[in-house]
Amino acid sequence: MATNDVPDIVIGRLPIYLRALTLLQEAGQEITSSHELGDRLGIGSAQIRKDLSHFGEFGKQGTGYEISYLREQIAKILHVDRDWTVALVGFGDLGQAILHYGGFHRQGFHIEAIFDNDPEKIGQQIEGKTVRSLDNLAKVISAQNIRIAILAVPAGAAQEVANTLIEMGIKAILNYAPITLSVPGNIQVQYVDPVMHLQRMAYYLE
Amino acid sequence: MATNDVPDIVIGRLPIYLRALTLLQEAGQEITSSHELGDRLGIGSAQIRKDLSHFGEFGKQGTGYEISYLREQIAKILHVDRDWTVALVGFGDLGQAILHYGGFHRQGFHIEAIFDNDPEKIGQQIEGKTVRSLDNLAKVISAQNIRIAILAVPAGAAQEVANTLIEMGIKAILNYAPITLSVPGNIQVQYVDPVMHLQRMAYYLE
Known part of the structure; x- marks a missing residue:
């Protein structure tokens, strides 16, 4: 192939x-x-x-x-005839909505690690997973051999967190933060930004 | 222009x-x-x-x-120098996550009408809005002059609901249901399907 x-x-x-x-x-x-x-x-x-x-x-x-x-x-x-383990980084409202959205799991993308830097969230148990501190990224990503991350942190933190993820071995980032990430050529990034879809359609309305 | x-x-x-x-x-x-x-x-x-x-x-x-x-x-x-009123159709987990996602409102797209066909949800008050029956679509969309709808119903219902929305005067649909909608040429449709982004990136992983 x-x-x-x-x-x-x-x-x-x-x-x-x-x-x-x-x-x-x-x-x-x-x-x-x-x-x-x-x-x-x-x-x-x-x-x-x-x-x-x-x-x-x-x-x-x-x-x-x-x-x-x-x-x-x-x-x-597409390599989706297998299951993939995914890290979710950022567990605010958006991160929580992403975790509860059934579509990822149903299609073989399993969120098995959750990270946030809010001390009130760290340690929380959700659906059998523990929210961990960003300090644990390296250990968890390497132990679970995770290659895909969903990024749901605020815009201001996204580039720095992405840099860390890439250092730790993440190869693909699904970015929900409203910024364009700068990444090396061998790293995949895709953007989810529903507002941009609405803006594009608004052009055709009058 | x-x-x-x-x-x-x-x-x-x-x-x-x-x-x-x-x-x-x-x-x-x-x-x-x-x-x-x-x-x-x-x-x-x-x-x-x-x-x-x-x-x-x-x-x-x-x-x-x-x-x-x-x-x-x-x-x-892009015609986004103004505010737009948006209808949210489907108020399950996904619809609720969409309502609580701050990005739309912040960028001038205001969800002002919410519809579902679940009797337990109809009549519920959320952020000053009332969840209404789909039977009220025509009345509300015309009274509020709504042109944009966010579709968050199950795949099996999406085409039928889209047809109704278009009949009622909706010109742009942001579709979260995992199907490709068939619509007339003068209707805008954009798709939000994060799983497809992951699938595309998985191709590059081995």
Whole structure:
């Protein structure tokens, strides 16, 4: 399977395909086509076939894709055919909402370590996990071999905490803090900022 | 100011510029350049200048941009120089987390109407607002002239609720339900799905 030479924008569409296939499978459907997927997703069918062709042959001309097979293959390509252990850093209102959001766990991303620097929170027990001091980051991340962190600290602290996380071996950061992080090229960062989505849509309203 | 002829991908970058300018301004800085913005955002400075040139002249060669002016102008272009009233549809765990997330309100998007179809929730008072039955959608959306809705209902209900919202005059939907919505071309939809961000990053981990 090719890895480094696939454009990042193609990788970004694989989770979209995976979600569509999961929904089709949950609805009891067994076969789909690039046309059906394209119609559902607002993406051209040729684009979908081209994206998938980076990774192999997944369907036959005229017979379409077997949904469960294609879904397994995409999960394997994305490395989400396994469970991942995730650290949650920042346990204010946002961090608590993230912990209680069921979506991560359901899809194999398990928040197993929680950090905050508020003495009132440190030591608290939540869903079988203990909120720990940021001083314990290094020990916990290395002991549990954690590579993914969700960053939910205030904007002013985010860059410094990100630097520490990266030093400790974190390779991927899902950033909820409203700042753009500066990180080395081998570190993945993705941003969750719902307000920016609203701002983008407001442009089209009058 | 041009509107229809600006590529959507350019519009998508304006909130990113707006956020960077806001952070610079909060840090007390008065002047910036496309180079500084580009370095902070990982976007080429030529791209930034080209994006902004769709809307006019905002800086002088060699002297850079006045941050407060450029920020005001981008806010005006995006129509976020005003307050927007927003409906929140779905008041389960996710809807409650969304209501309590301060970011929307702070940036001028005010959740003023809350809907759910659970009889135990209908009538509940939260932060001065009443959770209403979905049967009241039409009346409330029209009375308050609401154009933006945040959709936080289960996947199975999302398309039907979206159809109703659109019939009632909603023009922009921020969708937290894990499905791709099918909507008319004049309706804006943006998706918030943090799991897809994690899946995308997992590709790069081994």
